[in-house]
Amino acid sequence: MKSFDLVVIGGGPGGYVAAIRAAQLGMSVALVEAEDLGGVCLNWGCIPTKALLKSAELIDKIKQADKYGITVNDYSFDLSKMVKRSRQVANNLNKGIGHLLKKNNISVISGIAKLLGAGKLAITATADSSKASSELQAKHIIIATGATARAIPGLEPDGKYIWSARDAMTPKHLPKSLLVMGAGAIGMEFASFYNSLGVQVTVVEALNYVLHVEDEEISNYAAKAFTKRGIDIKVATKVLKIERHEGGLTVHLNGGDNPADAHQQLEVECLISAVGVVGNTQHLGLQNTSIECDNSFIKVDQWQATHEANVYAIGDVAGAPCLAHKASHEGMICVEKINGLEHVRPLNKALIPGCTYGSPQVASVGLTENKALAAGHTLKVGRFPLAASGMAAASGDTEGFIKTVFDADTGELLGAHLIGADVTELIQGFVVAKNMETTEQELMDTVFAHPSISEAMHESVMDAYTRAIHI
Known part of the structure; x- marks a missing residue:
């Protein structure tokens, strides 16, 4: 031995x-x-x-x-x-x-x-x-x-109509329509990929919003951005059952904001289940x-x-x-x-960053605004739209914004929440700041290169303290 x-x-x-x-x-x-x-x-x-x-x-x-x-x-x-x-x-x-x-x-x-x-x-x-x-x-x-991946009874992957993540990464053909069950990071990344390739994508989420671990303001913005791209998002909706038939699936849904839509049927070629692990x-x-x-x-x-x-x-x-x-x-x-x-x-x-890739990207670290309030903090919150960034305008990627959440009494950075192009590369700046227990003063005193998207991070911090220059 x-x-x-x-x-x-x-x-x-x-x-x-x-x-x-x-x-x-x-x-x-x-x-x-x-x-x-x-x-x-x-x-x-x-x-x-x-x-x-x-x-x-x-x-x-x-x-x-x-x-x-x-x-x-x-x-x-x-x-x-x-x-x-x-x-x-x-x-x-x-x-x-x-x-x-x-x-x-x-x-x-x-x-x-x-x-x-x-x-x-x-x-x-x-x-x-x-x-x-x-x-x-x-x-x-x-x-x-x-x-x-969590297995849902009746939705076991068959490689043809119901895809596992591996099936979705190695497709033998491009379906005309696709249902993604679950609007977490994995689900929204697959939805983004197939939407870019011209597939008619529908996302079904049992909760009331997509990317549920993110700040609610970011989640709402993301839902609108994905919808604008042509992805049909159905929140507060559950899959009741599916029926397999030649050429695809009939999916029975229950939920939605409109009572008239409480019971729906959807015809799709394939389904990806992304409902946890x-x-x-x-x-x-x-x-x-x-x-x-x-x-x-x-x-x-x-x-x-x-x-x-x-x-x-x-x-x-x-x-x-x-x-x-x-x-x-x-x-x-x-x-x-x-x-x-x-x-x-x-x-x-609290120092672990979360990232969702696709278009737009989402990245965050620390407490959301609602969780910070629930924890008893008095807040100062800053926001800066990428549309006001010179570098974002030059690159043509003006969709999104950066949000920072501070404790009003101590200046502690409680959370940072980003949505837009390449924000998964920006989030580490806020992660380092939180790890070093940086306050708003050190962040505002930091010189950010111009022109750069990172300047939006600076402006978001200054906005929390009514000092933003470019909005």
Whole structure:
């Protein structure tokens, strides 16, 4: 039986980062992965979807070429080439992860790990295999198995009419119509992509607004922007049932603001379900340990420790927010705490940025205005429209605005909320500011380059204190 200081179960953005950081600190490390290094994020999530969205962005720009003084008489696109490029980007990065693990002398083991208790693990080829191909002994174990899309009874993916996220990323054909069930980040990104390609897209959301984790003002603006693009958004609406037939689906809906529309039927070619995730815990052998779960997610403390001695959980399997950058950071915190490093601080989830890609992009960090009020803060709120930005005007991307929320008594930046082109690249400025406990004064004293979209960040802060110049 091979023995290691640390065995990491799962090679996604949490697992492989934890493994590398542990190796840097001198630990002997094994990483067990059942499928692809990089996990869902790199292979079937964050990265390949952004490659597809880049193709969609170029199509949108071509449609607007005339306003830039460029004449495009005709254009076409090849869906198969878009998908091929997306897969190649993911494959190249997958190989890069393998190189990094090899460089750091990490033993990569292909298979499924099952906890046996007392630091022992059985490695099997398949989830239902009764025979272990090998056993490992570890001083410490990190579970980083991620999460899987929530399955809705009656809406199981068939690859033809009902698509999983993988089906949606590797379509064999372009449907004329598509229903996206769920208006979170994943749902709206797929809606944006297919809308850019000319598909008639309908989004159904059970809650009263899209992108429900975002500031309500941002969510409302996003809904109007997506509707303006031609996406039909139905909020406060549920899918009651579907009927499969040759050529597509009949979807029965219930809800909406208009009582006359309470019961609706919709004919679409395909449906994508994007209604949340569940933690991947079913094959881990948790029954052999003291580990506890809550709604499929493993319970952990501030250092990612479970109720089983020397066993930890990070990333999606340890609960929301289910974000790759959260998983990576938890991996580093966990490993550094195991090694007794003095500088380690527990993760402050209020400092985790959230991003939704597509057109327009949405990015945020910290409290929404409503949550800040509910927490008892007296507020100063600033807003700056990108239409008033010189750089946005020059680039032709004037849709959107930046909103900042401050505590009126202390000047603490409580939250920042952005919508518009490339705002996912701007949000980190506010994340750094919050991490450094910056007040409005330091932000207003900061010199922002001109011309740049980032100037809108500055103006939003100044607007909160009635000092904005360009509005």
